[in-house]
Each structure stands twice: as C-alpha cells, then as structure tokens.
Amino acid sequence: MKIYGRLNSSNVQKVLWTLAELELPFTRVDAGREFGFPEQYEAMNFNKLVPVMDDAGFVLWESNAIVRYLARKHGSGSLAPADLQAYADADRWMDWGSQTFYGAFGSGFVNVYRMPIEKRDPALLLDSFNKTSKVVAQMNQVLADRQYFCGSQFTMADIVLGMAAQRWFNMPYAQLIDAVLIPELPHLRAYYERMQKRPGFVRYVDEPLS
Secondary structure, eight states, X not given: OEEESOTTOHHHHHHHHHHHHHTOOOEEEOOSGGGOOOTTHHHHOTTOOSOEEEETTEEEESHHHHHHXXXXXXXXXXXXXXXXXXXXXXXXXXXXXXXXXXXXXXXXXXXHHTSOGGGOOHHHHHHHHHHHHHHHHHHHHHGGGOSBTTBSSOOHHHHHHHHHHHHXXXXXXXXXXXXXXXXXXXXXXXXXXXXXXXXXXXXXXOSOOO
C-alpha cells in the first residue's frame, strides 16, 4: 500500500487516519504543494491533486472513495457497516460532511491559511463563519442522543466528520472576527474529545491548522 500526498492535506489525513484505524501498513510519498509531484503522478491522477492510493497496482484517487474502498475491503462490519441501509447512512454522512461542512468552512479556511494577510477578506471570513455556525449547530443537534454520527458505532462517516469537528474547534474565529459570538456546542465538543482518544486521529489529524 502506497499513499501519495503531503501530511498537512486534510484529504490525505482522512486516508491516513483510516489506515490507522484498520492497522494497515503503508508507505507514504510526499506530493503536492511545496513537494511538487513525482514524474509518474499525472499518469495516476490527471487532476494532480492529493491523495492517490496505489494498492498493489490498483490506483485510486478522491479521498472519500479511498476511505470507502479501504473500509469495505478491510473493515466490513466496522468502519463499513455490513447492513446495506446502515452503510448507506454512513455513506450519506460522508458526502454531507465533504459537501455541506466544507462547502461552508472551506472559503474561510483558504482566506486565513492560503492568502497573504494583506489579501484576506474579512467579509468573506464572516460569511464563512456564519454559514459554518449553522452547519455545526446541526451536527451538535444530531449528536445529542448518539456517540457517533451513525449511532453507537464508529464508522467511516466519523473519519470525515471527526476531521470537520477538529477544524471547527481549531479555527481562531475569535481572534479574527471582532465581537463574534462563538456558539456553545456541548455535544459536538464531547464528540471531538472522543475523537482525540483515537490514536490515528491524534497521530494524523489533531494538529494546528495550516
């Protein structure tokens, strides 16, 4: 198993956390941004984005697809629920996290961590914060009566949404937006604290944002 991608990519972190949960050995090759790409990379992924997985010659890109593949191949009945409807539920939450959470959060993150200070747009950051606040409030509500997003079992959905929680709680909104009111999210906070007890999360995900 070989994974191509830089450690500070959220999409690479998803895959590495999954591999850690499944206790699978792998090697990783730095790729993307400051590392550039290996000569053969475009032949593996014409998008030239990370990550790419090479599993004994089977090449796959798109982080959620890689997580699903690994979960079904090595974690059927755990990360990938065996029941079809339970699997669809986890699948749905993965897409919701990638599209709805990151759709709201992503522009603010890019504004803070990918733009020079002089080019930051305070209005864009505030808009992203307001939209993301509504999303995390929904996440908090869902977690009011369950430990994980699909119930009592940790699944592949929590790979995506656990990372979303980590990003929300580590985004320095209070330092960046004057007089912003940070919502209290006790259920989401407790969920994040449960994620912080998982070795793969600690090793690959729970780092300062960059």
